[in-house]
Amino acid sequence: MKKLLLAGLLLAGVAQARPIDYREEPVGRDEAFQHGDYARVIKMEPNYVTVQQQVCQAGSVTQSNQGRDTAVGAGVGAVAGTAIAGRHDKLLGAVVGGVAGAVIGSEVGKDSTTTTPTQVCHIEQQTVVQGQIVTFEYHNVRFTHLFGQ
Numbered sequence: 001m002k003k004l005l006l007a008g009l010l011l012a013g014v015a016q017a018r019p020i021d022y023r024e025e026p027v028g029r030d031e032a033f034q035h036g037d038y039a040r041v042i043k044m045e046p047n048y049v050t051v052q053q054q055v056c057q058a059g060s061v062t063q064s065n066q067g068r069d070t071a072v073g074a075g076v077g078a079v080a081g082t083a084i085a086g087r088h089d090k091l092l093g094a095v096v097g098g099v100a101g102a103v104i105g106s107e108v109g110k111d112s113t114t115t116t117p118t119q120v121c122h123i124e125q126q127t128v129v130q131g132q133i134v135t136f137e138y139h140n141v142r143f144t145h146l147f148g149q
């Protein structure tokens with residue numbers, strides 16, 4: 001009998017209990033004022049910070065191949081002049097062949113260039129917005145807080 005009475009009292013208590021209101025949307029302003037639990041925003045301003053950021057630009061370096069082609073022509077010409085020259089004229093053949101090869105190599109390399117891609121980077125300081133500084137009043141106490149770091 002005691003168990004039955006206790007169970008009845010528990011059921012009666014559960015029946016009289018008010019359901020808890022779990023809302024997904026924020027409490028409205030009027031309702032917050034009724035309950036006295038609200039904060040008043042005094043000021044909002046962006047939080048500016050200075051950061052260092054690497055900035056890169058693509059470019060290219062163009063070099064003439066004329067000097068290289070002149071040297072190669074001179075070497076090939078000297079070897080060819082030595083081979084063509086008579087037995088006692090090897091030095092003269094090398095000199096004449098070298099000069100002729102250098103002239104020909106210079107003309108071949110005149111319009112020849114090599115382009116090498118490059119990347120030039122440097123560090124820049126930039127000012128960016130990082131969050132908001134909010135000053136608000138809650139229960140007559142003023143707070144300033146940085147939001148959104």
